Amino acid sequence: MQEKPEIVKLQSVGNLRVTMDDYFNRLKTADETKNKKIVWCTSVGPAELLYSMGFEVYFPENHGAMLGASKTADKYIPTAVAHGFSPDICSYLTSDIGAFLQNETPLQKSGFKSVPTPDILVYNTNQCREVGDWFSYYARYFKVPILEINTPLCINELTPSIIKSVAEQFKEIIPELEKVATQKFDIDKFRETIKLSHDGCVLWRQVLETAKNKPSPINFFDSAIHMGPIVVMRGTQHAVDYYKILLAELQERVRNGISAVPNEKLRLYWDGMPLWYKLSSNAKMFASLDTCIVASTYCNSWIFDALDPADPFESSALAYCKLFIVRADEEKEKVLTNLLSEFSIDGIIYHESKTCPRNSNNRYGLQNRLLEKTKVPFIEIHGDLNDSRCYSEEQSIISIETFIQQLANRK
Numbered sequence: 001m002q003e004k005p006e007i008v009k010l011q012s013v014g015n016l017r018v019t020m021d022d023y024f025n026r027l028k029t030a031d032e033t034k035n036k037k038i039v040w041c042t043s044v045g046p047a048e049l050l051y052s053m054g055f056e057v058y059f060p061e062n063h064g065a066m067l068g069a070s071k072t073a074d075k076y077i078p079t080a081v082a083h084g085f086s087p088d089i090c091s092y093l094t095s096d097i098g099a100f101l102q103n104e105t106p107l108q109k110s111g112f113k114s115v116p117t118p119d120i121l122v123y124n125t126n127q128c129r130e131v132g133d134w135f136s137y138y139a140r141y142f143k144v145p146i147l148e149i150n151t152p153l154c155i156n157e158l159t160p161s162i163i164k165s166v167a168e169q170f171k172e173i174i175p176e177l178e179k180v181a182t183q184k185f186d187i188d189k190f191r192e193t194i195k196l197s198h199d200g201c202v203l204w205r206q207v208l209e210t211a212k213n214k215p216s217p218i219n220f221f222d223s224a225i226h227m228g229p230i231v232v233m234r235g236t237q238h239a240v241d242y243y244k245i246l247l248a249e250l251q252e253r254v255r256n257g258i259s260a261v262p263n264e265k266l267r268l269y270w271d272g273m274p275l276w277y278k279l280s281s282n283a284k285m286f287a288s289l290d291t292c293i294v295a296s297t298y299c300n301s302w303i304f305d306a307l308d309p310a311d312p313f314e315s316s317a318l319a320y321c322k323l324f325i326v327r328a329d330e331e332k333e334k335v336l337t338n339l340l341s342e343f344s345i346d347g348i349i350y351h352e353s354k355t356c357p358r359n360s361n362n363r364y365g366l367q368n369r370l371l372e373k374t375k376v377p378f379i380e381i382h383g384d385l386n387d388s389r390c391y392s393e394e395q396s397i398i399s400i401e402t403f404i405q406q407l408a409n410r411k
């Protein structure tokens with residue numbers, strides 16, 4: 001049997017490590033020396049506003065993903081369950097709170113005593129209601145203020161009244177943030193962070209769009225790792241600098257015909273959350289099947305290119321309401337139809353994530369309607385983002401292999 005060529009690793013991983021280490025060092029310094037205030041923020045919360053006011057910004061969801069990727073979430077979820085959190089709710093939440101209750105964090109390897117102590121917490125309900133309960137737990141524990149931006153879910157048409165209401169809420173939290181921040185709100189600084197966030201998001205979009213090339217220089221598993229800076233450093237020069245490096249490497253790969261999957265024959269779309277505890281084994285499995293996952297709902301979620309420094313509040317409201325997870329199925333179908341064609345997709349994998357209904361798009365018939373419209377076949381796999389007990393690996397591998405065989409036969 002002919003040996004499969006090796007996957008060529010992205011060189012930018014070294015820069016990614018440095019960028020992320022520097023971010024965590026800034027947080028650690030703020031925690032230890034109190035030279036800056038620390039705000040906890042949701043992953044699609046108002047990061048630009050917070051950075052513009054001089055906060056260091058910590059993201060519990062990023063911590064949740066670290067627990068999943070380090071395969072330690074299962075150790076912590078039962079502790080949160082014993083404290084009254086259902087095993088059926090968000091496993092980022094349960095693993096994060098469980099780890100906190102056990103006083104453990106992967107950040108201890110980087111010299112942290114525990115997760116950085118918040119001075120204030122801010123969340124946006126645009127992704128789900130769970131974030132409110134999650135952040136409220138910590139607000140009660142640390143006895144610090146908590147602020148909410150309340151965004152309606154399942155938005156079909158983005159009406160001016162929705163945008164206005166969300167933009168007003170961005171403005172309304174400023175006086176409360178100023179009570180904690182070391183710096184007063186400054187509209188010019190806000191415009192500056194909005195510009196940096198916009199530029200970082202455009203670069204991130206360009207990174208993901210390199211996967212339109214055949215073969216693709218990047219796959220979903222690379223993107224899930226390299227999205228770190230756009231999640232936690234959106235609105236800073238650090239994210240912009242990093243994505244310039246990554247984009248240049250990917251463009252170089254395209255010029256030289258280097259692909260993420262050495263022998264790309266099939267191109268898939270991944271809908272839903274990653275299985276964090278299976279990231280590297282899934283990357284190897286799909287590569288061995290000559291299949292590249294070229295696009296995903298998850299990684300596309302951090303493209304906030306509607307941000308505009310000329311109109312920072314309204315454009316923030318628009319960018320954070322336009323987000324895929326906030327939209328009604330009708331809008332999601334339009335987005336997916338375009339992506340399937342732009343990325344030349346042969347098939348779709350829907351990951352129905354047990355504890356994240358908001359990121360599982362196959363629960364209300366969208367998958368069948370999309371099949372009818374686009375004729376792109378799909379399979380559904382059942383698992384979870386962090387709770388590996390919800391995932392039957394053997395069964396899923398059989399389904400995936402059979403699906404890929406069927407797609408290959410169609411070609």
Ligand code: SF4
Pocket residue numbers: 061090091092093127128129130131355356357358359385
């Ligand atoms: S969107 Fe899903 S994974 Fe993210 S915080 Fe909400 S429930 Fe958890």
